[in-house]
Amino acid sequence: MNQVTLKIGELAKLAQVSQDTLRFYEKHGLLKPHLRSDAGYRLYSEADVQRVSFILSAKRVGFTLNEIAELLALEVTKDEKSCEDVKRFVDAKVVTVEQRIRDMRRIKKSLQALSEACCGGAEPATQCTILEALNTEGPGVLPHSGAR
Amino acid sequence: MNQVTLKIGELAKLAQVSQDTLRFYEKHGLLKPHLRSDAGYRLYSEADVQRVSFILSAKRVGFTLNEIAELLALEVTKDEKSCEDVKRFVDAKVVTVEQRIRDMRRIKKSLQALSEACCGGAEPATQCTILEALNTEGPGVLPHSGAR
């Protein structure tokens, strides 16, 4: 239960972001230091550190700051309806993430195909691009709507 | 071997992006229609369609257009040195993608934890945020450098 309190420069260093970025997140409601010193310095707690960590990994996987703000704002309060709402919202996000993981795997395969198919053998292929490597792999995925 | 040729509006519809976006990609060297009609209309081939597909999925997983342009520009030509270079570049990207897949899984777990831990039981938790759900899960991941 040691009460960690970090000044903005310390948190910035720890999280590898700029101080400006932390203030920017605050201005947009994603991160608020749990208190301020007498002089008005921001003081961040352990929970604030976790929050930054969450923001950064959510960002890395492609959520926008707005989406992240929504996620952080979610709270299951006592009333059972909020619970339903949260579940619906969150489950939709899970589907998004799963889709993105599939995209990732596809891209990873393409990259590996390029590296292996083109440079694997004794003789490198005469000409080999990532798209040719891709062609020999699965088909591309474009939205298949009713559009003819 | 049917020679597909699409005009910009058709490709846009197929790929679910705007025509402006396709022209924007062209201006930035990511996508060039294999030919133009007499009147100057862009005519896209099957290969162009694949290219768009690749661009879009690479984008979804967080690559910038510049990175994607680099990937698309990669070509293993006969000379063996290019092969080495391509391999090095591509393998680095694979590492990035693997890191991002881990981030994804972590976020997915957080989301599921929120949904389950808070709303799972008969009685919903009195107060439950994503960060509290996260706390009961693994620790956050901030860069652990030598910074004290």
Place this chain on the structure above:
DNA sequence: ATTGACTTTAGACTTAACTCTAAGGTTTAT
């Protein structure tokens, strides 16, 4: 008691990735 390394704010600037507007040429359908 002053230097240097912090911190504060407000507001201007930047970059990536579109998105829109205007002014015009082309194709297709009637």
Place this chain on the structure above:
DNA sequence: ATAAACCTTAGAGTTAAGTCTAAAGTCAAT
């Protein structure tokens, strides 16, 4: 032969997410 639905370019405008600047207050060490 003319309207509707396409297409062209150039260039301006927008949004998200920072990043930078200036002018000033604060804290720690000499």
